[in-house]
Amino acid sequence: MTTRTERRRSRRLEVRTTPEERALIDLAVTVSGTDPTSFVVKNLTVAARRVQADRSEFKLGPDAQRVWEVINQRPVRNLPELREFMQRPSPFVKR
Numbered sequence: 742m743t744t745r746t747e748r749r750r751s752r753r754l755e756v757r758t759t760p761e762e763r764a765l766i767d768l769a770v771t772v773s774g775t776d777p778t779s780f781v782v783k784n785l786t787v788a789a790r791r792v793q794a795d796r797s798e799f800k801l802g803p804d805a806q807r808v809w810e811v812i813n814q815r816p817v818r819n820l821p822e823l824r825e826f827m828q829r830p831s832p833f834v835k836r
Contacts, residue, residue: 750778754785 758766770780801809830836 750782754781756781 766777766780770777773780775783
């Protein structure tokens, strides 16, 4: 009896590789003690989360965070050209 809950996979994903890429993947599968599907799905989802995170959040180390805070504490500048630009209608919205 298994105590682990397994998600039922119902979608197929096929990829093409070079012989060298396949050999590398097969070696990693063997070394990690898993099966090819689990290995590929796990690593693809990790990569996908990283791509999404790069577009939705960013993390700074302590030094970079201090610099960021200094920049954000600067007084607001008046930029009339930017204000004018931002008030123009969007070319991406149908009117």
